[in-house]
Amino acid sequence: MSKLKFGIIGCGRISAKHVDAIINNKDEAELVAVYDIVKELAIDRKNQYESKIKNSNVKVYANYDEFLNDKNIDVVTIASISGYHAKQAIDFLNHDKHVLIEKPMALSIEDADRIIRLGKEKNKKVCVSHQNRFIPAVQRLRQAVEEGRFGKLIHGSARTLWARDDDYYRQASWRGTKELDGGTLINQCIHNIDLLQWMMGGEVERISSETDTFIRDIETEDFGAMLIRFKNKAIGVVEGSVCVYPKNLEETLSIFGEKGTVVIKNGRIETWNFADERDYDSAELDETNLGHTPLYKDFIDAINNNREPLINGEEGKKAVEIILRAYER
Secondary structure, rough: OOEEEEEEEOOOOHOOOOOHHHOOOOOOOOEEEEEEOOOOHHHHHHHHHHOOOOOOOOEOOOOOOHHHHHOOOEEEEEEEOHHHHHHHHHHHHHHHEEEEOOOOOOHHHHHHHHHHHHHHHOOOEEEOOOOHHHHHEEEHHHHHHOOOOOOOOOEEEEEEOEEOOOOEEEEEOOOOOOOOOOHHHHHOOOHHHHHHHHHHOOOOEEEEEEOOOOOOOOOOEEEEEEEEOOOOEEEEEEEEOOOOOOOEEEEEEEEEEEEEEEEOOOEEEEEEEEEOOOOOOOOOOOOOOOHHHHHHHHHHHHHHOOOOOOOOOHHHHHHHHHHHHHHOO
């Protein structure tokens, strides 16, 4: 089977992780093209890839239409500004490309639904970059949830307490804007919110929230709190901030049930208590952060075997929908 040929649009900071993931899946994938309106950034990604993969030749684009019409590309990774994700995904699906979209997949439910619908119409795969689902500690937690080890789920919490100072927002004019960024909950906190809903049952009955802009000079919130009642009656609590002084404090996911308590902090298991015992409870975890690599491995396999990726459009939409409902309150 020939390798899948990837193109990357948007060559800022996060794109380096996507390049690494393609390198780490080099037996089944190759990077053939990169695009950014700032050509120097695209060249940086080209050099990153070619320094690791011998005899590669990554084409650099600074013209969107030329990149869009490159028939050599099978899959496009969309790592651009959040507000552009939906339009670009729709463009590439219409040009018969599979798409892997950085979070958030869209800034509206209508756009998310368009992407999902178009993917099905074009028979192309859609994957959303919620790579934290593949963290070994998270995978072990998910196994415990699926095995019913918590008994009745009571509540879960997602805390993302980070520092993003004014210099961070000044570095790029789109950051902190309603049109192109979307705010702390949908930008910084969406990964943890995705994990919370994944563990707690997904379907939401009602949401209450409070958001405000306390100290950052931005259009969107720099702090947000949510209280989620899931349809299974469990409760989710979300706390998200970019106002922590002086540096990032934690990203913590906690799940509580009648027969179990698990806390994962910064990608590592901090608490693991269950009424029963399983062989894997004491098994050592490889806590190396593999980043986007397993996400790509799953997506490549999904394309090659014509199945849905673990985080398809429907899955990627769930956290977006929860956050947008919170913004309505």
